[in-house]
Amino acid sequence: MEGLLLEKQLSSGEVNVEKIKLFTSKDLDKATDKFSIDRILGQGGQGTVYKGMLSDGRIVAVKKSKIVDGGEVGQFINEIVILSQIIHRNVVKLLGCCLETEVPLLVYEFIPNGTLSQYIHHPNEEFCLTWEMRLRIAIEVAGALSYLHSAASFPIYHRDIKSSNILLDEKYKAKVADFGTSRSVSIDQMHLTTLVHGTFGYLDPEYFQSSQFTEKSDVYSFGVVLAELLTGQKPVSLMRSQESRSLATYFLLSMENNLPFDILDSQVMKDGRKEKITAVANLAVRCLNLYGRNRPTMKEVAVDWREFNCQLELRLMFNKFSQRSDVSKLRK
Known part of the structure; x- marks a missing residue:
């Protein structure tokens, strides 16, 4: 049948x-x-x-x-x-x-290296998920979602973006998986469902209330993944206070109180540059906005990320050049 x-x-x-x-x-x-x-x-x-x-x-x-x-x-x-x-x-x-x-x-x-969730929440001594790897994986996932939303033959909404649906290949590059609940839709069409699909902790609160899934619902879930990568914490945890059991809420409260560095994963703090970490944290806040209309599109996320990386690389090159020039002056 x-x-x-x-x-x-x-x-x-x-x-x-x-x-x-x-x-x-x-x-x-x-x-x-x-x-x-x-x-x-x-x-x-x-x-x-x-x-x-x-x-x-x-x-x-x-x-x-x-x-x-x-x-x-x-x-x-x-x-x-x-x-x-x-x-x-x-x-x-x-x-x-x-x-x-x-x-x-x-x-x-076959994707040999398991899921991103395993490396975030069950770290081991043999392999370390560095800040640069976390950043690259996030950029790759953003690019994949931007493609699904904007460049596929019809816009495709994944509807279950989470760290356990992001696989890592032999070079630890990201592969978005599990499209069982995904939908291909006409341009500018919202997908109305009678049954809310997704995973608690990653669900767009706007979608949960209205049953209308849009591309911005995937953006919210991506924001939760960013918060996971930054903090190393689970999307839902009974170890946190009742009002902060949701990682999204916990992360937003920390950002509002100017305490983002208090909740960051130790590996992120060890490896990352403050400027880049802050930029990623601010992007996560934008993605986690309670109102879909105020969130960026995944295409905007991908473009902004490319521009930010280019600007940062130029700044670092300029700083290195300036330092070399200063050394040359001292030698003279």
Whole structure:
């Protein structure tokens, strides 16, 4: 039934067929050792992801729905439709799917270094998430979201941006993943939903109240990720006071009270330049504005970031040149 539904969409032109390979159930059984528990990479609300090896030696990730119901299967089909339209280096690549099983199976490129959430909230001695890495990952995610909102064939709203949906590849570059609840919409259209989707702690409060999801809702979630990268704290924590259990609220209160450096992650304080940290913190505040109309677009975020980096690099070059000139004068 679900396979027929997907086949119908494949033939309707909604899915870019040239990019989607159809795998057999035999292929994926063999690739995952019959979906062995030893091959499980992760589990979430939509399904379980297994590590697999194809007959040509490629390592892949295979996503299988947990629950056989229309909603879950619909999300899988939606993910195929969305990802078949996307070509971006910072978005996880869908390689294909299988229609022969009870629910469709999705096959992705394998991203080896886990999720951003793991590195922020469970740091280890072997690998350190430096300030420069945090900044680069944030810039890459901003670029991916800007592309989804402004440069894809139709604007695409992710609807579940969070640090656990940002994967890191072999070079620790960001790959935005999990498009099951995403939507492709007409330009200037707001997506009205009867059921609010997303993750508590990242949810746009405006969307929560109105059920109207816009591109600015993704901007809010991105702001929470920025706050995570800056502070190293979880989006929701019972360890904080009741009014500050939400990281967004805690972060905004700290900024309002001019205490941002009191809550920063120790690695950020150790590595980062105050000027750049302050700029990123101010950007997070703009993204976390309670009113969507006052938030920047992701395109504006990406452009502002490029301009800021260029200005900062020029300033640093000028300072180095000035210091060299001062040294030359002293020598004379």
